[in-house]
Amino acid sequence: MASESCGNPTADTDARMIRRPKFDRSKFCVKCKENTGNIVIRHAVYCKNCFMPLLTGKIRRCLESFINDKKSGRRTYLKASGNLLIGFSGGLGSTVLLDLIHRIYFPSKMESERRAESLKGGTAHPRNEMIWQETRVCYVEVCSAFPNMNDRTEEARAVVLKYEPFEFVSLRLEDAFDNKWWAKVGGKPGQGLVIDPTNEALYISKLEDTSLADPVQRLRSYLSALPTPTAIPSAIRMLVRLLLLFTAQSTNSSHLLLATNLTSLSISLISSISQGGGFTVKEEAQEKWSSDIAGEGTSRTVRLLRPLQDIGLKECSFWAWWNELHVIGRDKYPGAKQGIGALTRDFIVGLERDYPSTVSTIARTCGKLVPKAGANGTCVLCDRSLQIGVQEWKARISIRSLSDSTPPPASSRPSLSDHLCYSCVTTLTSRSSKVTARSDGPLPLPVWVQPYLKHSIPSEDSFDVAMEEELKEAGGEIWERRKVDESEMKGKISDFLLEE
Amino acid sequence: MAPRSCVLCEKSKAILKRPKTGQQICKECFFYVFETEVHNTITQSKLFSPGDRVAIGASGGKDSTVLAYVLKTLNERYKYGLNLFLLSIDEGITGYRDDSLETVKRNQQQYDMPLKILSYDELYGWTMDAIVSQVGRKNNCTFCGVFRRQALDRGAAMLNVDHIVTGHNADDIAETVLMNIMRGDIARLGRCTYAYFKKLDYFSTECIYSPDAYRGHARTFLKDLEAARPSAIIDIIHSGEAFEVSEEVKSTQKAQQTCKRCGYMSSNDLCKACTLLEGLERGMASSGITDRARKKMEAEGPAPDNLRTIPFFRLPSGQPAVAIESPS
Structure with a gap:
């Protein structure tokens, strides 16, 4: 019903908010x-x-x-405690980041000689040393995830090698399911686990399917078992992040830089909040991460930073244009357009046009937030803080059965959902209102989940043994292989045998 | 495709799919889970005590009508021992509020609850129609929003109730979480969860021609998210409950005080309603909206002694301060 007091923007141009001059x-x-x-x-x-x-x-x-480790005391010059790893996707942001980091911290020989003349203490003074001893640029190729996508590794290599002394590191998305890569970054290879994504408890079993021996197959099964178009880009983002973090740790890097700019940071903040990631909203901007995958009790802390987080998309574009940077670009994921990530991007980019301060307001507001409750370890999939009481919250806000007063006895089968954060559970289980072409097959888990699960169940001597026993009791899917003698075999099929 | 049976009772035909759980359920089970979830929220969050007086903010819309019905049903079914009242605000918009106030009056009869209608005219001496005739159509939402919020609290004080409940649903809460982040409204962000349980955050969702383009964008966006993944609404609420404003930031915020003129809670010497009302009364309505207009009004000297003001606010205590319309 039309209101007398409020203007009708379609009929009355005066009722529109006045657009501010540029x-x-x-x-x-x-x-x-x-x-x-x-x-x-x-x-x-x-x-x-x-x-x-x-x-x-x-x-x-x-x-x-x-940059400086707090432990380094009152040092007045910049010196990192480890090496540097820069994540490079080939997109605009990472092309600009690479260029800017190189210009600021890795000047050319001529430039450094020019600078040396004005340096205090001479070139040999520790103040004038490189901040990071070694710098690597890591590119994660995602083309195996989808058919008909171009492999841009060589293009990325060509861009990176222009920036001396950066070293190029090439990874592939399927490495997240590859024991060889896992061993390379210091992990202990395991047999692999799968979950049943059709049940909200996400029951775990061992990977038995020989057709999933290939990491590419595992990656594709993982993605095709996800229930919504929203879940696919979110899952890829999480896999890339973990691949980079483990690589940073194994290359003794104290810093990992990602090219998230102000616009993309606001998009990822709103998108993450819309996918239930409020508890870890701080980590969208920056995080301190370490993982004791070798089980030695010592692990390097990697600081993940996003140096472009105060620089908008428009500024990045101008930097690339004025400096004639070649942006190799990225293919869009098929189907991602209908997902929450893409919807948020359209929304924020549209809003930024009319209200240019929106993106920085979002980033600044989220910067003032902290998690409300305490954390209970980390999520075994995304390795971010695990909020206490997620399952209880879900149970409290919605009635899922008519016999809620007497909850059904907990299954003895190991369930993954207890070890996942709200966002990861949502990614794996929340369905679309439309029927999507998802596979009902098992969902293979990335290589880091199995060792993380062992840490999450401290009372068990061995997660493998515990799981097998539980599965056997529950009539689960662990198969025992033993040789059956001829008489036993005959006994089993006797009913079907004709008399000789 | 054969009709699916309800996943809860496994007997009747499912008629709807709940976005929150993805379950397909029948009508009877929907009523059961809906009412029981509201009951669980009330009991687990210990919202009320026996004997409490509770005002239901009633606009005549579907949400507040459902709220009035459910609260009355649950009060009888589970013997909460609550005294329920209906509280309606009449903004004084000709041809807009009249019908909805008729609905509220019908609810009063149907649910057998006392009703209080408090008008802007009675409280502030201005109807929205009169305000619009002075300020125009652009900034009138500021007046309406500020006046409504205070009117509800004042109505509650007049009824001497312990709680006000409003019919904000999950979509409203999710929208508020997003809006507060996009607008950087730290103070409200902290209150959002509180509002979810206590249902105490008030804003109009009814004025469909509101020139608040920003909120309109947010609402469309939210609907798109829900279409992409139905759990998005509840996922945003979960996010909103998982974070809070850091102590460091809170300590820099203005301490809450009481308005020196009307006694209502305020962040400044004068509350927002008194500032806006003074502007209206002195014929400088934009002084409550822009800094420049405020400075101009201040330059013209202090408020005259005979300025009409809002009656002094007192927190509920003792007997109701107003006559309540009881259902006949």
Whole structure:
């Protein structure tokens, strides 16, 4: 029903909110106040000359307070405790990040000689050493996940090798299911686990299916067993993140840099909140991660940082354009368009056009949030903090059976859902309202889940033994192989045999 | 495809799929789970004590009508011992509120509950129609929102109730979580969960021609998310309950005080309603909205002594301060 008091925007143009002008006062650069502006960043005008140091300044401000290890005392110069790993996807953001990090921290020989003249203490002074001893750029190729996708590894290699002294590291998404890669990063190879994604408890069994021996097959089974188009990009994102973190740890890197810019950070924050990831909203911006996969009690802490998080998509585009950077680009995942991630992207990018401050408001607001309750270890799949009482919350807010007063006895089969965060459970179990072409086959788990599960069940001497026993009791799927003699065999089929 | 039977009773034909659980259930089971979930929220969160007086914020819309019905049903079924009242706010919008107030009056008869209708005119001396005639159509939502929030609290104080309950549903809560993040409204973000349980956050979802384009975008977005994955609404609520504003940030926020003019809770010397009302009364309505207009009004000197103001606010205690319409 039409209201008398509120305007009707379709009939009455006065009822619309007035669009703010693109820039505040004048068309001159707000910094030098001399040149005509070349770019408007959230209503402020900058010229090309002032734009370049503006961006490098933002990177340094974002990164440098996290470079030194706190234990290193009152050191006044920057020195990281380990190496550097940069995640490179081939997209605009990572192309810009690579260029900016190289310019700021790895100047060319000529440039460094020029700088050396003005350096205090000479080139040999520890202050003037490289911040990170070794720098690697890691590219994760995702083309095996879907048919007809291009392998861009060589293109990525060509881009990275232009930046001396960066070393190129090539990974593939299927490595997350590959024991060889797992052994390379220091893990102990296991037989592999699968879950039944059709049951909300996500019962675990051992991987027996020989058709899933190949990591690519495992990856594809994993993705095709996911219930919604939303779950696929979320799962790939999680796998890439973990592949990079384990690689960072195994290359003795103290820092892992990702090219999330302000726009994509806001998108991932809203998308993560919309997928139930409120508890770990802080980790979307930055995280401190370590994993004791070797079980030795010592593990390197990797700091995952996003140095572009104060720089919007538009600024990244201008940087790439003015510096003539070649962006190799990425293929879109098939079906992802209908997912929550893509919907959020469309929403935020559209909103940014009319309300340019929205993206920074989202990022700043989320930066003020902390988890409300305590954590209970980490999720065995995404390795982020596990909120206490997730299953209880789910049970409390919705009645799922008419006999809620007497809950059914817990199954003795090991269930994965107790060891997963809310987001991961949702990714694996929440269905679409439409019927999607998902496979009902088992869902193979990434290689790190099995060792993590062993840590999560401390009372058991061996998770494998415990699981096999539980499965046997429950008439589960563990098969025992033994040679059956001829008489026993005959006895089993006697009913079907004709008399001789 | 053969009709599926209800997954709960396994007898009747399923007629709907619950987004929250993905289960297909029948009508009877839907009523059962709906009512029992509301009952569980009330008992597990210890919302009420026996003998409490509870006002139901009634707009005449579906949500508040359902709330009134369910609360009355549960109060009788589980013997909560609550005294229930209906509280309606009349903004004074000709041709808009009239029908819905008629619905509320019918609810009063059907559910046998006392009703109090509190009008902006009675409380502030201004109807929304009069406000719009002075401020125009652009900023009137600010007036309406601020005045409604305070009117509900004042109505509750007049009825001497211990609680106000409103019919905000899961979609409203999820929308509020998203809106507060997008607008950077830290103070509200902290209250959101509280509102979920206590149902105390008020905003209008009814004014369909509201020029609040921003909220409109958020609502469309939320609907798209729900279509992509029906659990999105409940997933956003879960997120909203999992975080809070850090202590460090909270300590920099303004402490809550009481309005020096009307005694209502406020972050400044004057509450927002008094500021807006003063602007209206002095013919400078935009002073409550822009800094420039506020400074201009301040330059014209202090408020005159004969300024009409909102009656002094007192927290509920003792007997109801107003006559309540009882169902005949």
